[in-house]
Amino acid sequence: xxxxxxxxxxxxxxxxxxxxxxxxxxxxxxxxxxxxxxxxxxxxxxxxxxxxxxxxxxxxxxxxxxxxxxxxxxxxxxxxxxxxxxxxxxxxxxxxxxxxxxxxxxxxxxxxxxxxxxxxxxxxxxxxxxxxxxxxxxxxxxxxxxxxxxxxxxxxxxxxxxxxxxxxxxxxxxxxxxxxxxxxxxxxxxxxxxxxxxxxxxxxxxxxxxxxxxxxxxxxxxxxxxxxxxxxxxxxxxxxxxxxxxxxxxxxxxxxxxxxxxxxxxxxxxxxxxxxxxxxxxxxxxxxxxxxxxxxxxxxxxxxxxxxxxxxxxxxxxxxxxxxxxxxxxxxxxxxxxxxxxxxxxxxxxxxxxxxxxxxxxxxxxxxxxxxxxxxxxxxxxxxxxxxxxxxxxxxxxxxxxxxxxxxxxxxxxxxxxxxxxxxxxxxxxxxxxxxxxxxxxxxxxxxxxxxxxxxxxxxxxxxxxxxxxxxxxxxxxxxxxxxxxxxxxxxxxxxxxxxxxxxxxxxxxxxxxxxxxxxxxxxxxxxxxxxxxxxxxxxxxxxxxxxxxxxxxxxxxxxxxxxxxxxxxxxxxxxxxxxxxxxxxxxxxxxxxxxxxxxxxxxxxxxxxxxxxxxxxxxxxxxxxxxxxxxxxxxxxxxxx
Amino acid sequence: xxxxxxxxxxxxxxxxxxxxxxxxxxxxxxxxxxxxxxxxxxxxxxxxxxxxxxxxxxxxxxxxxxxxxxxxxxxxxxxxxxxxxxxxxxxxxxxxxxxxxxxxxxxxxxxxxxxxxxxxxxxxxxxxxxxxxxxxxxxxxxxxxxxxxxxxxxxxxxxxxxx
Ligand code: SF4
Ligand code: SF4
Ligand code: SF4
Numbered sequence: 037x038x039x040x041x042x043x044x045x046x047x048x049x050x051x052x053x054x055x056x057x058x059x060x061x062x063x064x065x066x067x068x069x070x071x072x073x074x075x076x077x078x079x080x081x082x083x084x085x086x087x088x089x090x091x092x093x094x095x096x097x098x099x100x101x102x103x104x105x106x107x108x109x110x111x112x113x114x115x116x117x118x119x120x121x122x123x124x125x126x127x128x129x130x131x132x133x134x135x136x137x138x139x140x141x142x143x144x145x146x147x148x149x150x151x152x153x154x155x156x157x158x159x160x161x162x163x164x165x166x167x168x169x170x171x172x173x174x175x176x177x178x179x180x181x182x183x184x185x186x187x188x189x190x191x192x193x194x195x196x197x198x199x200x201x202x203x204x205x206x207x208x209x210x211x212x213x214x215x216x217x218x219x220x221x222x223x224x225x226x227x228x229x230x231x232x233x234x235x236x237x238x239x240x241x242x243x244x245x246x247x248x249x250x251x252x253x254x255x256x257x258x259x260x261x262x263x264x265x266x267x268x269x270x271x272x273x274x275x276x277x278x279x280x281x282x283x284x285x286x287x288x289x290x291x292x293x294x295x296x297x298x299x300x301x302x303x304x305x306x307x308x309x310x311x312x313x314x315x316x317x318x319x320x321x322x323x324x325x326x327x328x329x330x331x332x333x334x335x336x337x338x339x340x341x342x343x344x345x346x347x348x349x350x351x352x353x354x355x356x357x358x359x360x361x362x363x364x365x366x367x368x369x370x371x372x373x374x375x376x377x378x379x380x381x382x383x384x385x386x387x388x389x390x391x392x393x394x395x396x397x398x399x400x401x402x403x404x405x406x407x408x409x410x411x412x413x414x415x416x417x418x419x420x421x422x423x424x425x426x427x428x429x430x431x432x433x434x435x436x437x438x439x440x441x442x443x444x445x446x447x448x449x450x451x452x453x454x455x456x457x458x459x460x461x462x463x464x465x466x467x468x469x470x471x472x473x474x475x476x477x478x479x480x481x482x483x484x485x486x487x488x489x490x491x492x493x494x495x496x497x498x499x500x501x502x503x504x505x506x507x508x509x510x511x512x513x514x515x516x517x518x519x520x521x522x523x524x525x526x527x528x529x530x531x532x533x534x535x536x537x538x539x540x541x542x543x544x545x546x547x548x549x550x551x552x553x554x555x556x557x558x559x560x561x562x563x564x565x566x567x568x569x570x571x572x573x574x575x576x577x578x579x580x581x582x583x584x585x586x587x588x589x590x591x592x593x594x595x596x597x598x599x600x601x602x603x604x605x606x607x608x609x610x611x612x613x614x615x616x617x618x619x620x621x622x623x624x625x626x627x628x629x630x631x632x633x634x635x636x637x638x639x640x641x642x643x644x645x646x647x648x649x650x651x652x653x654x655x656x657x658x659x660x661x662x663x664x665x666x667x668x669x670x671x672x673x674x675x676x677x678x
Numbered sequence: 679x680x681x682x683x684x685x686x687x688x689x690x691x692x693x694x695x696x697x698x699x700x701x702x703x704x705x706x707x708x709x710x711x712x713x714x715x716x717x718x719x720x721x722x723x724x725x726x727x728x729x730x731x732x733x734x735x736x737x738x739x740x741x742x743x744x745x746x747x748x749x750x751x752x753x754x755x756x757x758x759x760x761x762x763x764x765x766x767x768x769x770x771x772x773x774x775x776x777x778x779x780x781x782x783x784x785x786x787x788x789x790x791x792x793x794x795x796x797x798x799x800x801x802x803x804x805x806x807x808x809x810x811x812x813x814x815x816x817x818x819x820x821x822x823x824x825x826x827x828x829x830x831x832x833x834x835x836x837x838x839x840x841x
Contacts, residue, residue: 109708110698112804137694144709187722196720197711220721246782248701248709258702326724327805329693334804336691340724352724 039063042252043105043574044073045143049169051162053236054095054154058162058169063148069577070663073104073148075131076548076593078120081151082129083596083667088603092124092228093210093235095155101142101201101241102149104550105575108140108331109249111261112268113552115140115331117201117218123227124235125212125392125447126468128601129490130227134201135330135338135552136219138243141199145245156237161189161202164243174239179205181385182217189242202240203230204387206435210234211445213392213470214435217384221354222330222338225389227469227491228447252576260569264562265334273559277335280554281327283316284337288358288473289366290315295504295526296627297478299471300366301421302398303464303616306475307625308366314373315361323377325352335554341377348378356380356390362473363394368401369421379431386435391494392447395470397430399448400440402462408455415439464614466493467606476617476634478627479504481532483618484637487611488536490597497547498540500532501558510560514538529633533640541590548593564590592662594645595654599667602676608652611638648678680754680813681792683715683800685728689807692717692726699802703793711782714790715799715808718776730799731756731777731790733813739789742772747787757791760784 039046039062050059067077078100085098099121106114117139123130142150146167159174177185182204190198199219206214207230214230215223233240251257268277279287292298293311300308312318323343329336341355360380364370383390403409404419411418415433417426417440433441443451448463448470464471469492476483481500489497502511503526511520515531515538522530545567546556556562564586571580579585598606612618613634622630642649646658656677659668671677694717697710705712715730737756740748747762748769758769758778763786769778770787778789792810793799800808 110695110702110802112695115693140710144711183722196718246709246711248705248707248712248783250707254702254706327691328726329691329805331693332695332698333693334695336693336805338691342724351722 039065041065041068041105041575041577042250043109044068045146045148045247045249047147047167048149048151049147051150051152051171052154053152053156053160053171053238056156056160056171058171060167060169068105068575069579070589071593072545072548072571072589073107074102074118074548074550075120075544075597076589077149078102078118078131079129079593079596079600081149082120082122083600085151085153086122088605090122092122092127092232095153095236097122097153097232097235099152099229099232099236100149101152102550103139103143104548105571106549106551108143109251109574110332111551111570112265113330113333113335113554114549115333116550116552117142118547118550119216119224119229121229121232122604123229123491124210124231125228126492128467128492128604128606129597130229131491131547132215132224132226132229133496133547133550134216134218134222134224135333136199136222137331138199138201138218139550140331141243141245142241143245143249144247145243146247150241152236152238154236159237159239161239162241163193164241164245166245166247177239178208181205182387183220183385185239186220193242193244195244198242198244200240200242202387203233204385204435206387207231207234209435209437209445211388211434211437212447212450213389213396214387215389216240217387221384223384223389226391226494228389230387251574253573257570257573260573263569264566268334268555268559268561270561273561276559280335280337283320284339284355285358286316286319286355286361289361291505292358292473294626295478296622296625296630297475298366299362299473299475301369302367302395302402302462303471303475305624306478306622306627310371311366313371314365314376318373319355323373324355328354330552333552335552337554343374343377346374348374350377350381353377353381354384359473360390360394363391364397364427367394367398368427370424370427371422372424375424375428379428382428382431386431388431388435391472392470393431393434395464396434396444396448396451397427399451399462399464400430400444403455403459406458406462408457408459413440461615464493464616466613467491467610469493471614471617472496474499475622475627476613476632477622477630479526480529480632480637481536483613483632483634484532484536484641486617487613487634487638488540488641490601493614496553497543498536499557500535500539501560502535505558507560514563527627527630529636531640532637533642534644536637537641537644540594541587544590544593544597545586588662592664595659595662595664596667599654599659599664599671602653602671606652608638608650611652651678653678680733681795681810682733682813683730683790683792683797684809684811685730686807686809687726687728689805690717690726690728691805692719693805695802695804696728696799696808699798703798704788712788714788716776716779728807729776732775733790733792738772738774739769739778742768744768748789751791751794753792753795755792756789758787758789760786763787
């Protein structure tokens with residue numbers, strides 16, 4: 037039977053790198069119906085094709101390159117795509133998303149997914165054009181930085197319209213937090229998926245397509261689309277949108293410092309005195325030269341900077357996001373903005389995750405401060421807080437795995453294990469993933485998000501900005517007016533289990549659709565009803581017009597990703613926070629004294645999620661309700677269900 | 679009243695939503711490569727150059743067409759008659775503004791027909807970069823102001839006096 041749904045390209049690719057064989061296959065109907073696309077479909081594929089024994093950097097690991105029905109289908113913001121595999125940094129579920137233009141291009145070239153397994157004998161890249169796919173020699177690209185790689189691929193094919201997703205030297209060297217770079221300065225940075233490609237001798241993917249996508253009912257879809265855009269343009273969100281367009285995510289440096297949640301000095305505190313030096317105004321005034329947007333996006337948070345003169349001049353490049361400013365700035369006590377631009381740029385060219393890289397450097401700086409490390413351990417580098425030259429040098433060493441960079445390229449968890457002694461106290465991670473730019477001592481629910489996020493300590497699977505930025509109406513509408521006050525209380529654990537559970541399923545759909553978190557996360561406009569509204573008209577999947585079905589689909593995806601981790605040994609004890617964020621009260625700033633009540637929130641979360649409180653394992657009945665019987669079949673005999 | 683599209687390069691973010699809208703309006707599909715407006719990009723030089731038909735007074739494309747496929751519609755706007763076009767590309771070579779191209783699917787020439795007076799791309803641009811100007815002198819001035827920097831950066835000289 038042919039794949040019946042519209043909005044999708046309709047085909048996927050099986051790439052066996054060991055044999056060098058590419059097979060084109062028709063999309064599976066059930067993937068779309070039950071898991072929508074992106075993250076959801078990837079969880080199904082990886083559940084089937086990996087086991088508890090799959091070594092993340094061996095040929096056995098499988099990388100899924102995914103798009104969703106909305107990718108490239110003129111829904112703002114829908115220029116996105118994702119990658120997933122068992123992660124080398126964490127050993128558990130790893131997925132990373134990225135905007136730009138590559139996701140739509142893959143679909144216009146005729147494919148919704150690419151599944152890569154094995155290991156190529158020599159470097160290769162995958163080239164997609166109008167329904168055809170081939171593995172091409174990448175020997176000449178191996179060792180090249182990401183921008184040069186893209187330029188060379190475009191030249192090879194004499195086609196400047198080709199979009200790419202490639203790894204840099206860091207990925208080739210299998211730095212455990214290397215990422216995949218799209219369109220020069222957009223990154224699927226987190227969780228080390230670049231290293232997985234590197235381990236497969238796979239430089240990346242290039243695509244150009246003119247096949248186009250259809251809608252099931254174009255008129256209805258455009259109308260639904262317009263309704264959603266109308267919501268986004270509500271005067272209520274005018275300021276948020278204006279801020280995103282003017283500052284991108286850099287505005288968060290100021291907003292978040294104000295609530296005392298800006299990670300500073302390796303997460304020691306949440307308030308940075310010099311935040312203005314690395315903040316939105318100086319960037320907008322002095323360095324920003326243009327605004328950009330991802331494919332079909334009306335938010336337009338991207339911006340271009342240029343630096344003339346100084347120690348770190350640069351031609352126009354994509355400006356850093358909030359997370360990069362935090363990781364190389366406040367968190368390393370570095371207020372030299374031009375050096376942060378430089379390190380952000382180097383990470384893009386080398387193919388490194390700026391968050392994990394910056395946070396591994398701040399970890400090293402704290403070891404140095406505490407005397408656990410001396411110059412003998414650091415190749416003679418003086419790792420005093422704020423020493424910019426040393427920071428810059430470390431970025432290069434990490435990408436090359438050279439000298440002290442060798443141990444730091446493993447991320448803070450493994451590095452701390454290798455160093456021993458008290459080093460673990462300064463390793464700020466969950467499940468091995470370095471924490472992103474939030475702090476649960478100033479925002480209770482982010483603690484629960486960090487703890488339960490399937491890929492480790494970051495915000496993107498379930499952060500709630502309802503209480504962070506204060507949206508009383510949304511709190512009342514989504515939960516109940518009675519609960520709204522307690523929800524808005526940022527330091528109260530009350531109802532946060534429910535809020536994070538709700539967000540996690542919502543983002544599971546966002547990550548499967550695949551759309552950007554903006555307009556869902558902040559401003560919090562799109563909700564479950566958005567999918568009910570647009571998915572049936574675009575795809576023809578009628579069941580997606582049923583709000584209950586859509587909710588259950590979100591739950592199904594969340595549960596399957598959790599099950600993937602349970603199979604690898606994750607239990608409640610791993611859904612935890614690093615000691616510093618759990619039990620050292622916030623020492624300074626507006627949120628001074630704050631600590632999260634993680635256990636209380638976790639109990640409530642498990643209740644809503646349909647999991648056992650003691651272990652975090654899923655309840656059998658819940659899995660069956662979600663048509664995850666195949667998960668029961670595998671987990672139950674191992675005692676991993678309740 | 680004859681009209682033209684003008685694009686403000688300062689406002690354009692390169693999001694390609696105009697391409698999507700144009701492809702929907704003309705091909706009922708999401709397919710930027712079949713759009714009548716094309717956003718050319720050079721990330722390395724930070725260039726974003728929207729290319730669309732300028733609705734010339736002395737249309738080089740029409741002159742170059744051996745088959746007479748480029749004709750005026752009822753609004754006085756030149757469009758390509760698909761049934762007559764043989765895809766020879768003479769018009770594409772003739773137009774120095776990149777305003778006409780070959781549709782990658784049906785291999786016929788396509789150019790902006792101003793959507794019969796209701797331009798889809800204008801509505802789709804959330805950054806207000808595209809507007810419709812009249813063919814009166816002010817409008818022409820706006821057109822030239824918008825395209826000059828782009829063509830200069832691309833090394834294309836605008837012939838003075840042509841307007
Ligand atoms: S909000 Fe920003 S990151 Fe998201 S799609 Fe739009 S431009 Fe890209
Ligand atoms: S829609 Fe507007 S901002 Fe986007 S590429 Fe087209 S002209 Fe530029
Ligand atoms: S006016 Fe219509 S035909 Fe012309 S570029 Fe815009 S959408 Fe395309």
